[in-house]
Amino acid sequence: MKYLTFATAMLTATAAWADTPELTVYTYDSFTSDWGPGPAIEKAFEETCACDLRLVGLGDGAALLARLKLEGARSDADVVMGLDTSLITAAKETGLFAETAVNANYTLPVAWNDPVFAPYDWGYFAFVHNNDLAAPANFKALGESDLKIVIQDPRSSTPGLGLLMWVKAAYGDEAPAIWESLADNVVTVTKGWSEAYGLFLEGEADMVLSYTTSPAYHLIAEEDDSKAAAEFDEGHYMQIEVVGALAGTDQPELAEAFLNFMVSDAAQAILPTTNWMYPAVTPASGLPEGFETLTVPAKALLTPADDVPAIREEALAEWLKALSQ
């Protein structure tokens, strides 16, 4: 009798499992890792949706988009999370994304009204340095100083591309001159963020291109207050990370529910200390302790998404020319 009960229970459980809809979300690697926001987000969303959330980590933002283009309309994904403002236009051009009605009281430094993508977190690019360093106040001062910096290659890394757009947004046609003055400060250019940050922590450079929120990691997770982000008076370029639903999804309601969840308090409160970015909507509980110590730039820079592809091409050519001499 006991076996029968067990068997019945198993069968019911299997049936229930088979009925549970599954939502597949493609995102970048660091989101899904044990120490990233993934596990907490999955738990919180599954409590509300009676569904199975499957987070699939695939490289970084650029790799996500390349993957999506490879898979095309056949993709198993219902939602893509982790593209940023510099990839939005290219993503829309694939025609794979569906419009969304999601809206929230965004606390971004810029207005947001994109019909396809919803922002879930954001940050400012900044040069991170040790507290004992007298940091320069702008790119010109940095170029004139003999400080050494490590940056990422814009051809293989998102922050690297961000720096390119930053200099271009701040200086426009003067950008090549800025890059020429920076050339002797650049110790080296790395493939991705982790290599650059690793080099900086090794003491290979005085400053590294990262985010204003980077010192928060050291402060909160490591109780180390020795890192700071330099404030530049020409303003800081922003990175806004977005989530969007695919038109080919077989779970449109669930996908929309996930987008709504990502901008809700439940998700927003998880992100700051797991993804180490600012939440797109400041949760009712406020920012975590430690975030108030961070550098807050007086001015936010962001190139409109539609202009990014053309500017990127021009800026990349200028960058290559200035640093290859």
Next chain:
Amino acid sequence: MLALILLALGAVLSRAEAGAGLGAGDWAAIRFTVAQALWSSVLSVLLAVPVARALARRRFAGRAALVTLLGAPFILPVIVAVLGLLTVFGRNGWLNAGLEALGLPAVSIYGFHGVVLAHVFFNMPLATRLLLQGWQAIPAERFRLAAQLRLTPFAMFRAVEWPMLLQVVPGALALVFVICLTSFAVALTLGGGPRATTIELAIYQAFRFDFDLGRAALLSVVQLVLAGGMALVALRFVPTISIGGGLDRVMPRWDAWGGMQRLGDGVVIAFAALFLLVPLTAVILRGLAGLPSMPTSVYHAAGVSISVAIASIIVLLLLALPMAGWIAGRKAGGVEAVGLLGLSASPLMIGTGWFIVINPYADPFDFALLVTVLVNAMMALPFALRILVPPMREAVQRYGRLSTMLGLRGWVLWRVLLLPRLRAQIGFAAGLTGALSMGDLGVIALFADPDRVTLPLQMVRLMGAYRMDAAAGAALLLLGLSLGIFWICDKGGRWRAEA
């Protein structure tokens, strides 16, 4: 195997839109790539010659450990090795600290010389191992004869060792050249900027940022042609001479007893060991500090990596042994060159190509481990052939007629003649494959199965999340496991042997 590469290439091309040819930037990348690969391979092999010679002539405590450690730099994840090198040679490194203490100006590692230095660090030990096997293959009787004839050390080198070097060096050169050809992160990080753009970086950019599959395929072809060309040129120079049989006795070297010779060998070995061990020590020290902060998922990933490595070894041996046997029966050239192509094919290109092939029919995640194992075996094949072919050829030349007379064929031939004579080389090849698969990141990134993360991928993820300490710990674990698997196979092969 060629078919596997071509299939991938064809698949990428099938999805490409008609695009432009190579731009000025691409040509600059090609020039840089070839220049650094030439310098790196020539220097690696040139420096390996005295080191291998010294190691072949001397017996000392710790020699076996040193020979095993020669495999270490090559199997380290690139970024770990680079950080290790920087601890020593970097702006803030031990070398510059020493120079500063002596009042000397600091040296910068960043630039063309830095790229070459790192490549020599990676490849000189590998070349040393390959050459060492060459020395070991010289019958002891020849040295005895040379000693009886009272040959001077130089004449002795000229008559006995030089012919062996002619046999082994071209293949080693070609192999290191091809490895350096596909370098990307090392070249960029130590090259100091976009001057150090390699073809592999251009391929990466074409796939990832521009999604220009046509350009990616074109650049992949350029890389294949360069590697294939180099391989053909190098292997043409391999003379097909037999150096005659011997009785496999231990090799006393009557020519090397002089004090100056001992001193010379000692200095060479000490320098090589320093160059090798100091950066490795840096990696180990960083790793030990990070071990406690490592999350348990790292151990899980280590389990996945071990099974991938074992599967790769089996697939490799099934591929490499028949291929080597087939090549050994023929004149040098063609087939081995094809082996090198496997190495020069960009993993990103192969991964993407197979993805395009598999995706319409099945979920690529289901094939993640299969593809990883296959590609690992393919990447290791050129090494295995380089290691297996020369002794296999030797065995066929020396004992071929005798075996035919005795009617040894098929499996019996392998069991009685080839496998016992190739024991050491098979162990070395298997160990290298295991270690390489353990550290491989290339294809797994595209096919990464969310539930089966490998150790190197886990390490990269830790680094990407500010957890540099935990990542250093994972790197140490990776180094330990890779060396472990290498040591077990290598030791198994060298049991009661000397090389």
